[in-house]
Structure formats: structure tokens, C-alpha cells
Amino acid sequence: MRERVARAGPESASRLSRFQLLASAIAGRALDVAAALPGEASWTDGSTLFMAASPDASAADQVAALAVQASLIAAGSLEADIARRLRGRPALARRYLAIEGHRALASGEDLLPRPARSLIDRDAAARAGSPAASLALALGREAIPGPPPGFGVIRPHRLLASADRGRAAAAGPEGPLQPRRRQAESDRDPGDGTGDDGPVLKFFASSVGGQGALGRLLARMVRLGRDPTGGPVGAGASAKVRAALGPGGTGVRMAGAAGMLTETVTDRRHGMTYPEWDVYRERYRLNWCTVVEADPPPGDGASLAVPDADALRRPLARLGMGLDRCRRQFVGDDIDIDATVEARIDTLAGVSPDQAVYVDTLRRRRDLAVLVLLDISGSAAEPGSGGKSVHEQQRAAAAMLAAALHGLGDRVALYAFYSQGRSAVHFVRVKGFGDDLNALAMRRLGGLVPGAYTRLGAAIRHGAAMLEDRGGTSRRLLVVLSDGLAYDYGYERPYGEADSRHALAEARHRGTGCLCLSVGAGADPAALRRVFGTAAHASVAGPGQLGRVIGPLFRAALGSAELRRKGG
Amino acid sequence: MTWTARPYYLPVGNEERVFKAAFGQGMSVMLKGPTGCGKTRFVEAMAFDLGRPLITVSCHDDISTADLVGRFLLRGGDTEWVDGPLTRAVRGGAICYLDEVVEARQDTTVVIHPLADHRRQLPIDRLGVTLDAAPGFCLVVSYNPGYQSVLKDLKDSTRQRMIAIEFGFPPADVEEKILSHEAGIDQETTARLVRLGHAIRRAQAPGLREVASTRVLIAAGQLVAAGLPVRDAARAAIAGPLTDDPLITEGLIEMIDAYLAG
Numbered sequence: 046m047r048e049r050v051a052r053a054g055p056e057s058a059s060r061l062s063r064f065q066l067l068a069s070a071i072a073g074r075a076l077d078v079a080a081a082l083p084g085e086a087s088w089t090d091g092s093t094l095f096m097a098a099s100p101d102a103s104a105a106d107q108v109a110a111l112a113v114q115a116s117l118i119a120a121g122s123l124e125a126d127i128a129r130r131l132r133g134r135p136a137l138a139r140r141y142l143a144i145e146g147h148r149a150l151a152s153g154e155d156l157l158p159r160p161a162r163s164l165i166d167r168d169a170a171a172r173a174g175s176p177a178a179s180l181a182l183a184l185g186r187e188a189i190p191g192p193p194p195g196f197g198v199i200r201p202h203r204l205l206a207s208a209d210r211g212r213a214a215a216a217g218p219e220g221p222l223q224p225r226r227r228q229a230e231s232d233r234d235p236g237d238g239t240g241d242d243g244p245v246l247k248f249f250a251s252s253v254g255g256q257g258a259l260g261r262l263l264a265r266m267v268r269l270g271r272d273p274t275g276g277p278v279g280a281g282a283s284a285k286v287r288a289a290l291g292p293g294g295t296g297v298r299m300a301g302a303a304g305m306l307t308e309t310v311t312d313r314r315h316g317m318t319y320p321e322w323d324v325y326r327e328r329y330r331l332n333w334c335t336v337v338e339a340d341p342p343p344g345d346g347a348s349l350a351v352p353d354a355d356a357l358r359r360p361l362a363r364l365g366m367g368l369d370r371c372r373r374q375f376v377g378d379d380i381d382i383d384a385t386v387e388a389r390i391d392t393l394a395g396v397s398p399d400q401a402v403y404v405d406t407l408r409r410r411r412d413l414a415v416l417v418l419l420d421i422s423g424s425a426a427e428p429g430s431g432g433k434s435v436h437e438q439q440r441a442a443a444a445m446l447a448a449a450l451h452g453l454g455d456r457v458a459l460y461a462f463y464s465q466g467r468s469a470v471h472f473v474r475v476k477g478f479g480d481d482l483n484a485l486a487m488r489r490l491g492g493l494v495p496g497a498y499t500r501l502g503a504a505i506r507h508g509a510a511m512l513e514d515r516g517g518t519s520r521r522l523l524v525v526l527s528d529g530l531a532y533d534y535g536y537e538r539p540y541g542e543a544d545s546r547h548a549l550a551e552a553r554h555r556g557t558g559c560l561c562l563s564v565g566a567g568a569d570p571a572a573l574r575r576v577f578g579t580a581a582h583a584s585v586a587g588p589g590q591l592g593r594v595i596g597p598l599f600r601a602a603l604g605s606a607e608l609r610r611k612g613g
Numbered sequence: 614m615t616w617t618a619r620p621y622y623l624p625v626g627n628e629e630r631v632f633k634a635a636f637g638q639g640m641s642v643m644l645k646g647p648t649g650c651g652k653t654r655f656v657e658a659m660a661f662d663l664g665r666p667l668i669t670v671s672c673h674d675d676i677s678t679a680d681l682v683g684r685f686l687l688r689g690g691d692t693e694w695v696d697g698p699l700t701r702a703v704r705g706g707a708i709c710y711l712d713e714v715v716e717a718r719q720d721t722t723v724v725i726h727p728l729a730d731h732r733r734q735l736p737i738d739r740l741g742v743t744l745d746a747a748p749g750f751c752l753v754v755s756y757n758p759g760y761q762s763v764l765k766d767l768k769d770s771t772r773q774r775m776i777a778i779e780f781g782f783p784p785a786d787v788e789e790k791i792l793s794h795e796a797g798i799d800q801e802t803t804a805r806l807v808r809l810g811h812a813i814r815r816a817q818a819p820g821l822r823e824v825a826s827t828r829v830l831i832a833a834g835q836l837v838a839a840g841l842p843v844r845d846a847a848r849a850a851i852a853g854p855l856t857d858d859p860l861i862t863e864g865l866i867e868m869i870d871a872y873l874a875g
Contacts, residue, residue: 062860063863064864065864066816066865070813070815075817104870108871155785156815158868406677
């Protein structure tokens with residue numbers, strides 16, 4: 046993205062982005078389209094197609110140039126093993142393109158628009174049956190006419206660099222014990238090595254075992270030293286809070302055999318304990334996590350304006366409705382006996398009777414409680430899309446959701462959460478179920494500062510319990526706004542992901558719908574799926590796009606919970 | 614609904630044989646496939662072949678059991694029972710087609726359970742009777758697993774009472790035949806429209822929920838047959854209906870221009 050902005054002005058970028066759909070149709074996968082530098086021929090790095098910006102090129106020429114590069118991607122002509130052979134040999138790359146370009150176009154001919162089909166030289170295309178065969182021909186001595194100018198060029202080193210970046214992004218943070226790096230760091234040239242202390246930590250992680258006692262201790266030592274944010278409570282809070290939680294002041298939630306949780310004692314100010322799923326031993330760790338609720342300090346945070354939630358209001362308006370039996374309707378499933386008797390009396394008395402004599406089942410009553418959980422762990426401070434941090438985007442989304450649901454008359458609460466170890470999972474109240482969505486709530490929201498970590502499972506369990514205790518409706522929905530990066534002390538990625546999935550399943554099992562949204566984090570869909578499992582989840586680029594996905598997601602989450610509740 | 618001529622349906626696989634076998638055995642049928650791929654037309658053609666009337670119910674999330682089975686109405690001083698579409702089909706031995714059945718509430722769809730399995734009965738609580746389905750009655754439901762699987766799903770107890778036939782978009786040559794029959798346009802335009810449709814089905818854009826179906830391609834073809842230039846027809850019949858997003862609309866227009874120009 047950054048590269049594109051640097052390469053092309055906003056005007057040409059928006060013009061060329063029109064071609065994205067066409068490019069992805071031909072390439073068979075998502076592909077950005079941007080302008081190449083002046084004087085450059087068209088080329089692609091495998092994820093972005095850079096189009097030659099020639100003022101006198103006709104639309105057909107542009108389409109043809111785009112089709113060639115996109116076809117190369119579709120035909121597997123630019124795979125890493127080929128690119129490695131071509132690296133540093135521009136003449137060979139040209140010879141390869143002269144053959145492979147025709148072969149790639151011909152192999153996807155059925156999908157090509159006409160200007161691109163007219164480029165195909167069938168003799169050249171018939172010479173090779175695969176990228177490897179084209180490469181073999183190109184390596185030979187025989188004379189090969191150069192590729193037509195519209196073919197553009199192949200840039201093997203850029204292809205390889207882009208593939209490396211893609212792999213690094215897919216692998217996520219470099220090691221299980223690494224906190225998420227800032228974008229700028231991870232964007233360094235892959236040739237530089239990973240830098241910092243990554244390999245050292247990785248060594249300990251692998252040799253001692255991420256969940257071994259020594260591994261955890263090391264992780265914690267390193268972590269405490271390098272926590273850059275300090276967090277709202279400070280790094281030492283974990284020990285302090287644990288000390289403050291005497292056995293008497295602790296609420297307990299137990300995991301039963303069926304995974305059902307039953308509440309015993311509650312004392313929210315002092316903390317509630319929840320079990321945690323240990324994926325390695327395949328059983329719950331009872332009373333493992335302590336969740337503490339607190340009001341944020343009346344900080345100096347700037348108050349946010351209550352956002353304009355019109356875009357969300359419409360898709361959400363119908364969802365919270367419960368079914369009611371409504372009497373005295375003009376049409377309906379059954380006859381309303383009282384109304385019928387009255388109508389009959391009226392008729393006999395010579396008065397014109399009321400025609401509304403049916404009972405119908407209508408959606409009238411608002412019957413929905415929603416708890417919006419906002420992840421304010423340190424990873425939310427990362428820069429996200431649109432020049433704003435992930436936190437700012439998630440916060441805006443949370444405010445929009447709360448405003449839309451509140452405006453519709455649903456019971457809605459908004460809490461933020463972060464954690465510092467299992468005994469200090471903090472819930473920060475922005476708006477409780479009973480609170481109004483007023484300037485105080487918006488100031489609390491504006492004052493939130495991201496920091497510390499994400500013990501997602503405990504947060505979900507506590508959120509679901511709050512909904513059941515305080516929601517007060519039969520339809521309940523938990524909305525988690527998070528980048529999906531579950532990480533805390535002794536809560537490494539696979540462990541945290543499994544625990545989060547379990548917590549979501551528990552909530553659904555008790556009839557609370559769960560919905561997970563990643564806003565502006567550019568989260569990897571596969572990673573989100575690992576964390577959120579079968580719960581309804583989506584990743585959107587910014588709060589502005591929520592309106593598009595929110596209706597179906599809410600329906601999905603409520604629908605699956607409803608099935609459970611009715612014992613479907 | 615009955616027809617004088619067979620509704621046009623071009624088979625892609627063995628779906629006609631499967632349907633007729635299920636009909637012969639008194640089984641219920643579930644049709645799965647994306648919107649606009651020919652599910653409804655298929656049922657119409659089958660109803661014609663089998664010589665049964667077809668009763669279609671488009672399901673929505675406020676449809677109630679009474680809407681399907683029937684209800685009492687007041688006529689003057691008396692109550693009068695009025696059969697719903699499902700009851701009419703059961704009594705008359707018609708094919709009852711519940712279109713987009715997952716849109717209906719779950720408590721509504723359970724009414725079809727005793728009809729869909731070996732009992733072939735429809736209990737009507739309000740009348741205190743249980744109707745045996747007349748010979749020739751067949752229950753057919755359709756749904757679109759693409760966008761609905763996350764939203765809603767059929768209960769397993771409903772699904773397992775039916776046999777399933779999966780529909781996809783037809784291959785290019787079949788789709789060209791369908792298009793030229795339905796829209797009556799020349800072969801070159803047909804081929805271009807089909808090519809455009811296949812390309813849109815391959816394109817990946819987050820805001821594009823549904824792809825260009827055979828139905829929208831036919832609509833574009835019909836506009837062409839009515840004298841509209843092909844690009845205008847495609848913009849009106851394909852780009853507009855598929856999305857409201859201005860960026861994706863631009864992308865679609867670019868594709869339309871690339872595939873249909875010249």
C-alpha cells in the first residue's frame with residue numbers, strides 16, 4: 046500500500062483501482078492495481094500489478110497489458126522457483142516472457158477480454174506446455190523474438206521480495222514469545238535477518254517449551270522489561286492484584302463436565318475467577334483467571350463526539366425484535382375470541398363492528414442485550430489502515446455500534462479489556478447496561494489508552510456472564526472488537542486461540558450469540574478463523590464499512606445462539 | 614401453476630433423473646445452489662414433466678405456520694377455514710415448492726417434518742385432523758448455501774428428511790445455449806456475455822457478495838434484444854444489481870467495457 050502511494054498520485058491510483066476487479070478475475074486471486082513509475086513498463090510483484098502510465102495508450106492497450114501480467118500470475122509463470130532462476134538475468138527474463146506470456150494468455154483464453162486474446166501468438170504458445178518448459182526454451186540458444194511491448198517486464202527480485210513479505214505476514218510474529226512488532230520494523234529488508242532478540246527468545250521457547258515453567262519465567266522476565274506502554278495500571282499490577290485477592294473476596298466459576306459454568310459467589314470489585322481451557326492437557330484449569338472490573342479514572346481524555354450511526358441503524362433495526370402475539374389485528378393466524386364476540390355484539394346491536402378480530406405474531410418488542418467488548422491491549426496501538434491506529438478504528442466502531450443499538454432501544458453495554466497475566470484481566474467500564482450513552486461515556490471511551498496483553502478467553506467468559514447476569518433479555522449478543530491476537534503471560538498463540546474458541550463455544554452453548562470483529566487491523570482471515578472458530582466473525586478495513594457486514598453477522602450470531610437456546 | 618409448453622430447462626448433470634426417482638418414491642427434495650442458477654425453473658420443468666400442478670411459496674422470516682397450513686377467517690357471523698398453500702398441495706397432490714426455505718423461522722419449518730418423511734402426513738391442529746398426502750404430492754425446498762450458511766441453516770432434523778440436489782452455474786457452452794434461448798440474441802453477443810459472467814465469478818472483491826448469475830446474464834441479453842447497446846444493457850442488468858458499492862461498481866464497469874467493447 047505504502048509503495049503504491051509513493052509511486053502514484055492519488056488521482057491515478059483511484060483511476061487504476063478500477064481495474065482491480067478485472068485483474069483479480071483474470072489472475073484468479075486478489076490483486077491490487079497501481080501505476081508504474083513514468084517510463085516503466087508494466088510489471089507485477091505478485092500482489093500488486095503496476096501498469097505502465099502512457100498517456101497515449103488506448104483503453105484496449107491498457108486492458109491487454111493488464112491481462113498479460115494477470116495471466117502470468119494465473120498460469121503459475123511467476124512462482125518463486127522460476128523467479129529464482131531468472132533473478133539477475135534480465136535477458137533471460139525477456140526471452141522467458143516472450144514464450145511464457147503467450148502460453149499464459151492461451152491457457153486462460155476463455156476468460157480473457159478480446160483485446161488480450163488478439164495478443165496471443167498461437168505458434169509461440171504451442172511451443173511450451175508449462176512454465177518450466179518455457180524456461181527451458183528460454184535457456185536454449187535458439188533465437189526468440191522479443192516480447193511485444195504490451196507484455197511489460199518480469200522483475201524476479203521484486204517477485205521474490207514480495208513472496209518473502211507474504212510469508213512473513215502469514216507467519217505472524219516471529220516467535221511464540223515475541224510481542225507484535227511495529228510495522229516499520231517488520232518491513233525491513235528480509236535480508237537483514239529478524240534483528241532484536243527474536244532468535245534468542247525463539248531458542249528458549251523451543252528448547253524449554255513455551256508452556257514449560259522455565260519458558261514462562263523467561264518470557265515474563267523479558268516481557269516485563271520490554272513492555273513499552275506501561276499500560277494504565279503499570280507492569281507490576283499483576284502481583285499486586287493477586288495479593289489483594291484474598292480467598293474470601295473471590296468469586297468462583299466452575300467448569301462442569303459438560304462445559305457448563307455455574308456461578309457461585311460474586312463480588313465484582315474484587316474479581317471473579319474463571320476456568321481456562323488447557324489445550325495441551327485437554328482439560329480446564331479451574332479458577333485460573335481473575336477478572337477485575339473497574340471504572341476508568343476520570344482522566345483527561347478528550348471526549349469523542351457521539352458518532353453518526355445511521356449506516357448501522359438500518360441493518361440492525363430489525364434484528365433485536367422478539368415475536369409477540371398481538372391481539373386485535375386485521376389479519377392474523379388465529380381468531381381473537383374477545384374481539385370476535387365484541388364484533389358480533391356490535392353487529393347484533395346494529396353498530397358497525399370493528400374488523401380487527403385476529404391474533405397475529407408480530408415482531409414488535411425489542412428483546413436484545415448487547416455487550417461490546419473492546420480489546421485495548423498493546424497490539425491495538427499498531428498503525429492500521431487509513432493512517433489511524435487499530436485502536437482508534439476499533440474505538441470508533443465500538444462507539445458506532447453502541448450508539449446505533451442504544452438508539453434502537455436495545456440494552457447495550459460497552460467495556461474495554463486488557464490483561465496482565467491470569468490474575469489481572471481488567472474490564473474497564475465505558476458504559477454499563479443501565480448507563481446512558483452520554484458525554485461521560487464518550488469521555489471514558491476517548492480516554493482509553495491501549496497497553497498490556499489480551500487474555501481473550503477470560504474476557505469472553507466474563508462478558509458472557511455479565512450478559513446473562515445483567516442483560517435481562519432472552520436474546521443476548523457478545524460483540525468482541527479485537528485484532529484476534531490472543532496473547533498474555535502463559536497464554537501463547539495456540540493455547541490462547543484454543544482457549545478463546547472454547548470460551549466462545551461455552552457462551553453459545555448457553556444461548557449467548559458471539560460476534561467477533563476486526564476493524565482496521567488487516568488481520569489475516571486464517572488467523573481470525575483459528576481464534577474465533579465457527580463464531581460469526583469478519584475483518585473490515587474501517588468503521589465506515591461496518592454497515593455492510595453488520596446485518597448478516599448479527600443475524601448469524603443470534604441465529605446460532607437461538608438454535609442452542611431452543612435446543613435445536 | 615400449470616403450463617402448456619415445457620418450461621425451458623437444460624440439464625447439466627443427472628439432476629432430472631434424481632428428481633424423478635425421488636418423486637417416484639415419494640421423497641422430499643432439497644435444491645441447493647446460488648441465486649439465479651435455475652432452481653425454480655428446474656422445479657417448473659419437473660412439474661410439467663410429471664404432470665403435477667406446482668404451488669410455490671416464497672419464504673420470508675415472518676412466515677408463520679398458519680401462512681402455510683391455513684387459518685380460520687370470519688365471514689359474517691361464521692368462521693370459515695381457508696387452506697394454506699401447503700394444505701392445498703397435500704390435498705390436491707401438487708408439488709409444493711418452498712423457495713428460500715431457510716428464510717422461514719425454524720418453528721415454521723418443523724410443520725413440514727411429518728410430510729417430508731415416510732409418514733407423508735400433515736397434521737392440522739386447528740381442525741383436529743391429520744391429512745394424508747394425496748398421490749403425486751411432493752415437497753421441494755430450495756436454499757442458497759452461499760450467503761446463508763453463516764446466517765441461517767436448516768435444522769439437521771429437517772435436512773435429513775430430504776434428498777439433496779446441488780446446483781452450480783452451468784459450464785460456458787450450456788450457459789450460452791440457455792442465454793440464446795432465453796434472450797434470443799446473436800451468438801457473438803451471447804458468448805461475450807457468458808465470458809463476462811465467468812470472469813466476474815472469478816473476481817475477488819470483499820464487497821461482492823453474489824456473483825453474476827445466469828439470471829442477470831439473461832436479463833442483460835433481454836435488454837440487448839430490446840435494442841439497447843450491449844454495454845448499457847450489462848451496466849443496467851449486471852453492474853447495478855450486483856452491488857451498491859461505488860468502487861466495485863467502477864470495477865465492474867471496467868470489466869464490462871473490457872469484455873463487451875468493440
